[in-house]
Amino acid sequence: MAAAVESTSAVIPPVRRVPDRFRTVTAAVAAVAPVILIVIVAILYQQAAPSIRHFGLGFLTGTEWNPVTDTFGALPAIFGTLSTALLSLVLAVPVGVAVAVVLAEQGQATLRGILGTGIELLAAIPSVVYGIWALYVLAPWSYQHLELPISDRLGFIGWLSQPGARSLFNASLVLAVMILPTLSAISREVIRAVPRGLKENAVALGATWWETTWRVILPSARAGIFGATILALGRALGETIAVTMVIGNRYAIPPSIFSPAYTLASVIANEFNEATGTLYPAALIELGLVLILVTLLVNIVALLLVRSTSREASRAA
């Protein structure tokens, strides 16, 4: 083995590396993003130090948030952030993928163009406008036509009882609308990229449109749709103002999805102006730190999942 290596190196002279300025510059620029992330986390950590020292890990499991007694625990906000984000995915993914399937079809190009642009424009609406719309239109409507009927029929299930216009459910609903463009635009491109041959083969084997879509096209596009979902999840986790306006801002783990709740981002936005003393602002900053870590964690887990599914897919496709 060693002899083989030696003999090759004897024949082929080692490549002389030219100092590459372009490479150095691009590497430096590329390094900026991770450095910024590390700096932000470090500063947050430093600013949150009083709270971290005072509460320790108990901060993550505490359920009380009381500035008067200086008792701070993040669990209800963590719960609210994760549950609104996940619930919004549950609501938006089926719709987004269905929209993407329709938009990726051939024919009626003008109509599909208008539809597609329309949905992508949803991404251009500022979130505070979504908040106003959710507050005055969506939440009352959802209360009347979704929450009341559902809790009337299924209210015996605890987490579907106690309907109210300001609720975790309505916050998820507005989040779902907000992440829909990301989901459908990316999924559409992924579905369009599925080789045409797969569709033709399925059709030639006597599959209906539905069978072709469900059994061949969507499985082929699975990894990409998953990626779209993660991007959407990132937005849902961090979204602040629209959620704050409809979630009801009650600092407790809600007994029902129709009850008011709170998210990490909403607590920070609502309380930062009034935070005085040392422990209170430190606790709020620690909430920000927790939000970053939760988002990072979710993204890493999701990335690993995408990698494993796309490996599967690339082995299969």
Place this chain on the structure above:
Amino acid sequence: MRAVLGAGDTKLKVEQLSFYYGKNQALKDVSFEIPERRITAIIGPSGCGKSTLLRVFNRMYDLIPSARAGGKVLLDGEDVVTTRKLLELRQKVGMVFQRPSPFPMSIRDNVAFAPRLLGWSSSRVKEVVRQSLERAALWDEVNDRLEAPATSLSGGQQQRLAIARCLAVSPEVILMDEPCSALDPVATLKIEDLMAELMRDYTIVIVTHNMQQAARVSDYTAFMLMNPEGRYGELIEFAPTANLFNQPQDQRTEAYITGRFG
């Protein structure tokens, strides 16, 4: 080149077939009869409409929104162009494409795809998977790894898998659209041997731009050409393969098979 063992009955009767993509005419007045349990080759230069013609036989053109056909294609007396029983038609008329396109699933599931759509029982599906792979001369190579992803197969194996997938619902006609153009010579030879084998039970129509292949495998050959003025494809000559290659009736056929153009 094989001798024609007496003409079979007509399986597909093409009558005055015209075809349009939007306003562009792609085929004009194509008429000929494809005999049962024989291999019929359609040859011609690129753009002559031979693939379009093939895709009329199983209504694949339905996938293209602006496409429409006029005239008749009778399959056992029933008109393919106007039939509403599309799924039944595609079960009767299978198709093998230029690229094999295995579905993103296991070898077994690929072959079982169409039988499962028809709701066959799992024991029947299992039997059919085996039979189809055997008929496609692939069983011996894959029987120990049916659960492996179909994409792990080589190009030639994938194409035989595509044939097995198409055989699984017992079609009567098999359409092949340049099935060997993406394959190496050895894999091509295997597919050609397989076609000769399958001809006993199936009517095969193959589109190829490889004249040697048409001469080697087919019993009948249709030669098509694009009309230089109308820019639509038309049928120039249809005859038993031996006759078409040895005594072409049309000058254009002769020019093409002797390699003077196309």
